[in-house]
Amino acid sequence: MSHILELKNISMTFGEVAALHGVDFEVGSNEIVGLLGDNGAGKSTLVKIITGYHHPDPGGQMYIKGERIEHLTVARARDLGIEVVYQERALADKQSLWRNIFMGRELANRWGRLDLRGMRIETQKLMNTLMGFTSSAVTPESVVKTFSGGERQGVAITRALYFQAELIILDEPTMGLSLSETKKCLEFVAGIKSAGKAAIFIDHNIFHVYPVADRIIVLDRGAVAGQFMKDELSLQELIDRLYLVAQTGRLK
């Protein structure tokens, strides 16, 4: 399987604190990777390295689509097809659906004049296809504040897919969602795989990650404690091993 992302021996220190040490990590081009770990395990630091916010310590290597990347910036990461979907920071609440879909990438002519009709038509198409919004009460003009938490995550994921993201990083997308909203959100995550793209699904909640992930990686205290394909372990076995990680720092 070709890889969209490969990290080799990545370390990151903040002053005296080693947030990550010697992390090896890869994501296949059509794979959902679940990233589990407790607070302080290094999940956020890892995401920030992948998205170009942080630059890791010298000595590690990063490859995106097989290309060695030396100094990744936020803009470069986006150009290479890496998008992050944040729980709270994904959408502008008071704005319409179409404004959120085209946030920062509005369709406009060379003078900056917006193509409103084009953006509304595209949004309507996305609603009918990727988002699956069938209610006539929802239109491209609907304000996203009125959407449920699951639908909001769906909008953010759809936006990433529409703009040809190849690797979508979901940073705790189910946090604070109700059961039905979580189900909706997980459907959108599964849709990423159906669309032939890859995702890193970061969450505390193993019950949310397990059903949609192809592979699960467990981070603990800045290092990869272990990883396995989902079909190697049942959910119960995974839970047992996570307890073991909490006690020993290792999966086995």
Next chain:
Amino acid sequence: MDRPLSPTAARGGFARQLRKYSLQLGIVGVAVFIWLLFLIGSPRTFLAGDIYVAFMSTTPFFALMAIPLTLVIITGEIDLSFPSIMAFGMTAFDVVFVTTKSVWLGFIACLLAGVLAGFLNGIIVVKIGIPSLVATIGTQFFWRGAVMVVTNGQGMGMTPVRETILYPALVGRIGGLVPAQFVWTIVFALVVWFFLNRHRFGAHVYLTGDNVESARLMGVNVNRTKVITFAIVGFAAAFAGYVVSEEVLFFWPTLGEGYMLNTLASVFLGGTSVFGGSGTVFGTFVASFIIGAINAGIVAAGLTGFWTSVIYGLIIITSVSLQAVVSRRIR
């Protein structure tokens, strides 16, 4: 709508349109209500045309600033320095006019000074990271102080400007009736409306005010957007300062004092959210004329002018409170 709708969907569409334009409809409702109150209170004044010509003459002095100030407030910031920038722009005019004897050069210097002052406000807010409320209180004092230092507290007669086309173009009476500044206010409103609603810049203004972190993560240059909005307010304040000075044919170094409250009241009464992310040019435009009418209306209704501030204050508190309540209901 891009395709034909069923009757049910069309009714739904009408309800949606009503919701979409609720801010604008609300402010028109307020305007009509207040106008009716004044009409009942003083029919003789409010059935005559003169009072409306007076509104068209004096309201633009602050409406010209309230319209672009709407952009700053939509981005989630505030500018309290514009009254001082009015005088700062005119000080630049004073200096350049005295040196070159050219009204045009003075006028250009005035506008450039305004843009510069607004630009500096923006830079202080986005680069140094000082909240705009505090930063622009600081620059308000600074520019006023600079004006007083440069002019030594002395005013300047503006009679020479009557000889240039700028005078009739900015404060003349079109057809002997409609004040030119009213037409300029409409021009300002249309231009700002276009950029806010039909241009990428406006889309970024709304996004910046709604969720600055999200906008930044999605590639919106939020700092540049904010700086531009502050610079536009600076430009408008200098322009308004020039118009006021031409109208009264004198530049007072205290120019701008007394414009703070009615300008801000116009923006908030017009439905612009103090929390950022929403607001309309139409709302501010209509609200400016409501605010402009209140002073005359109160006096014409037989109350003393002292009531004006009481009413302005009530309007600001009521409109901002209503927005907070409505926004909580929607949530």
